[in-house]
Amino acid sequence: MKFAKTAIRCAVFLGLFAPLVLIAQVTAAAEPPSSDSDKAVESPIPAVTDGGDCPTLAAMMREHQAATARDLRQIKRDMAMLRQSLDKPGIAAIFSGIGYIFGLFGVAAFVASRSKKN
Amino acid sequence: MHISDGVLPISVSVAAYVAAGAGVAVSLRFLRPEDLPKIAVVTSAFFVASLISVPMGPTSVHLLLPGIVGILLGPAAFLSIAVGLILQCFLFQFGGITALGVNALMMGVPALVCAGLFRWLQNGDRRRAMCSGALVGGLGTALAACFLALFLATAGENFFAAAKLALVAHAPVVILEAVVTAAMTGFLFRVKPELLCLPPRSKWRGKGDCSL
Incomplete structure (x- = not known):
């Protein structure tokens, strides 16, 4: 009787947490390996798939989530910096502007010299 | 210091366009x-100056150069600033197209004031030229900040609050501008003094140099 109870408990536990573990695995696989610090966080996850209790699993997932959030913040900061640097005019725009100015005043000087001759 | 599209009412923009057109004429x-x-x-030089930003505290500032443009060009300063602003507007998206007249007035009128004041202060002494260069350089930027506040006042802002904010924000630029203009004036006075001097009135047209 005791054995059957334990078996049922195990089945319920697996049924509840197997999808979670699967999701964790899928997200870990979907992420490209970026740096060494990330590997240190992700590597324990496969080790607990074949067993392990709920609190450690939850703690690991929380840790993993924190790592992902950290990476996301970094990416967002990079994107903001990139957007800021995109707003700055490039070297081509600067030189074309200088060229426009010299060209405009060159044409003006040309017209002025012609009108003086006439 | 550029006003963007849609900040000011249409009537002010149109009036500023007309006034700026008159200034160019x-x-x-x-x-x-x-x-x-x-x-x-x-x-x-004016066109490029706004791209060289100097990091200062939490923000970065850039030179505006109305003072030195006025000193070097005299009455032609308005034309120069208008052309520079038009190209900055189209190539760098600094300021809006409808606010072009406002921006030209905001920078051009201080330049003209600087031109007149600098010429009035000259007596042929290099130190005096440098001091008046510093004064005019700082004053040009401060005046531009005041004009900014004035135009923002037409959009419903409180003039004195806006003026105080603009002046405080541009205080480092004023100091930087004064130093740069003084250095440029001193250098040009020694190397090519005829650059610093343009006939202020049309009856001198075509005469060339003035006495310095």
Whole structure:
């Protein structure tokens, strides 16, 4: 009787947490390996798939989530910096502007010299 | 210091366009053909100056140069600034197209004031030229900040609050501008003093140098 109870408990536990573990695995696989610090966080996850209790699993997932959030913040900061640097005019725009100015005043000087001759 | 599209009411924008057009016409009236290369060089310097930003505290500032443009070009300063702002607007998206007239007035009128004041203060002494250069350089930027506040006041802001904010924000630029203008004036006074001097009135047209 005791054995059957334990078996049922195990089945319920697996049924509840197997999808979670699967999701964790899928997200870990979907992420490209970026740096060494990330590997240190992700590597324990496969080790607990074949067993392990709920609190450690939850703690690991929380840790993993924190790592992902950290990476996301970094990416967002990079994107903001990139957007800021995109707003700055490039070297081509600067030189074309200088060229426009010299060209405009060159044409003006040309017209002025012609009108003086006439 | 550029006002963007849609900040000011249409009537103010249109009036500023008309006034700026008049300013350009006056500049063209005083224009001497032999000054065109100088105007072109100063205009391109003005055009590029706003891109060189100096990090200062939490923000970065850049030179505005209305003072030195006024000193070097005299009445033609308005034309130079208008051309520089038009190109900045189209190539760098600094300021809006509808606010072009407002921006030209905001920078051009201080430049004209600087031109007159600098000429009035001269007596041929280099130190005096440098001091008046510093004064005019700082004053040009401060005046531009005041004009900014004035235009923002037409959009419903409180004039004194806006003026205080603009002046505080531009205080480092004023100091930087004064130093740079003084250095440029001193250098030009020693190397090529005739650059610092343009005939202030049209009856001197085509006469060339003035006494310095």
